[in-house]
Amino acid sequence: MTLFHFGNCFALAYFPYFITYKCSGLSEYNAFWRCVQAGATYLFVQLCKMLFLATFFPTWEGGAGVYDFVGEFMKATVDLADLLGLHLVMSRNAGKGEYKIMVAAMGWATAELVMSRCLPLWVGARGIEFDWKYIQMSFDSNISLVHYIAMASVVWMFTRYDLPKSFRLPVTVLLGLCVYKAFLMELFVHMFLLGSWTALLVKALLTGVVSLCSLFLFVTLVHSN
Template sequence: MTLYHFGNCIALIYVPYYLAYKQSGLSEYGAFWKCIQAGLIYMVTQLGKMMVLATFFPDNVSDLGSDFIGEFLKSTVDLADLVGLYLVLASIPGKGHSKVLTAGIGWATAEVILSRALLLWVGARGAEFDWIYIQKCLESNILLVQHIITATLLWLWSRHDLKDSIKSVVTILLLFTAYKGLLLDFLISGTNTNAWVGLLIKAIVTVGYGVFTLVVYAGLAQVIGIF
């Protein structure tokens, strides 16, 4: 039974990543090594973030509601993810859709391997079933969409032919990306929402501004013919 549960978690967490890579056509572009490169940049970025957090926020463990300012400052370090993902985009040649998908999927895959693999191996193989591992797997699928959206926003932000009004909105969305996790966790914990409803809120928020990003990207794609 424990092996069956572990297998379900592995399939739930990794199959969507595999399907996203195969069905997006990235395999036809030979993007595998670019995804590996994105993963390496992700690891370097996380190492840098850990060093900053260890230097400026040593042993700062507190309740989210009691030290929101401290957690906000710690979340500011997540802006480094935008820099790292931008470097990934800059290193990938090709059209817009292949760049954002390669960067987003490569970055997300590195994160899910480093942050979820050990958790599943140690926890999901336990003797007792726990819904938390199913929730973590579903959250990873939301993060896959999130990273592709972030890569798209960064690509849009780097364009010189984007209207100033739209670029300002894109900039706001990028900043929101860095603080989204903190703000949603604060909202969920402040309203005493259970884990499943909290997961639904995260999915709705991600889909919401993902749709907006897709509209902006599709509009620009039609104008300049990047497809």
């Protein structure tokens, strides 16, 4: 049963990435090493963020159960570096917008999957006792993939010189939601004391709304040109 549970977690976490890579056409462009370079950029950006947070944002020493709203908001603002990193990756790749977006998003999301979820899944999901948190972790990795595809598409639209003025406000709002989504989720969970499954469902719904709005703006922008 241990191998069965581990296999389920592994399939839920990794197969969507493989399927996305194959079905998006990246394999036809031999974009594997481009995605690896995007992943390396992700690691560099995260290292810079960690150093910045460790230097300017010391550990919260407030009372138990007290939420440090200002501190967490400022920490979330540091995620603006992810936008710069995605823009850097896309600016270094020539090709259509769809290709740039998918290379940046696949590399970024895969690097996050490997660095933040690979070891817990490998060690925890192979344990004697089954725990639903590893299934939740697998679902969360799929949500992150969709999130980074939407984020990359919004960054690509925002940096276009020919972006129509009517698009600037919604694209900027989507950028803000992409950056502060984790902060909003943490605040929402803290305020309403949501359970792990409910929080995962809310995160999936919020990511879905942002992704659908990004897709609508992207399709409209591409067809208008």
